[in-house]
Amino acid sequence: MQLYTEKEETKERKETKVYKDVSDPIVDSMIIRIQSGDSSLFPDLLERSEALLRKSTYRRFIKGYERDDLYQEACLILVESVEKYELDRGMSFNQYVCLNLDNHFNRLIRKSNALKRKSYKEALSLESVLEENGYQLAGPSKTIQPEDKPIVNETMEEYINYLSSFEKEVCLCCFLGYSFEKIAVDLECTKEKVMNAKHRCTEKYRKHFM
The missing domain is CATH 1.10.1740 (Rna Polymerase Sigma Factor; Chain: A)
Known part of the structure; x- marks a missing residue:
């Protein structure tokens, strides 16, 4: 045994x-x-x-x-x-x-x-600013804090320059809360193309700002 x-x-x-x-x-x-x-x-x-x-x-x-x-x-x-x-x-x-x-x-x-x-500045990302302060790519909301505006605007302006025309459209729609299905219909393309563009947007932000 x-x-x-x-x-x-x-x-x-x-x-x-x-x-x-x-x-x-x-x-x-x-x-x-x-x-x-x-x-x-x-x-x-x-x-x-x-x-x-x-x-x-x-x-x-x-x-x-x-x-x-x-x-x-x-x-x-x-x-x-x-x-x-x-x-x-x-x-x-x-x-x-x-x-x-x-x-x-x-x-x-x-x-x-x-x-x-990390410190607040190092940890700050475009997505967290949008979620926490109510900032949309279409324009600032009334609730955004004055001290956050320069950071948000500077980050967004620089980030947008890295995106293609199609990626900008997808990025805007995603931040406005549209689903992949709706974006595909609005942009007259496949859902897979939208998902790939969103992934590229995320990777470009990580590469240049994280």
Whole structure:
């Protein structure tokens, strides 16, 4: 008879833990066709992946992000995963997406925690100014504090210069609270194109101002 210490038994249970298989052969076949150029399958992929994306945001609480914001972040990761997924990695597409989602949200959490330790000036971002002071790209609200105006205006003016014409339109619509679906209809393009533009806007802000 083999004897185990409590520590060894705990380690063995962790090593033998069985995780739920989230693989979906239909999704895998969709990815192959999308990567081959059939972008018309994107709406079907988003619909079939909705439950997985919603679950990834369940019980996640990140300062500055509402539930819909987290879902939109998850959608962006799905789009990125489609571009980067390689079938020969030995995992299904859904497994790959789950890994990317966990990594992305963990980065957001670490960044959120890091911001708490920074000074007000260092931590200030365009999005937080808009949310906390009621400033919209269409114009300042009556509630914005006078001492914040120079920072907001200077940051916005410089940031806008880094965006393309299409990115400016998407950025404006996002800050006005429009959904990706509405923006796509208004700009007469696909939802995926809007999501990619929003992602580029976010990355440009992080690159130049964070």
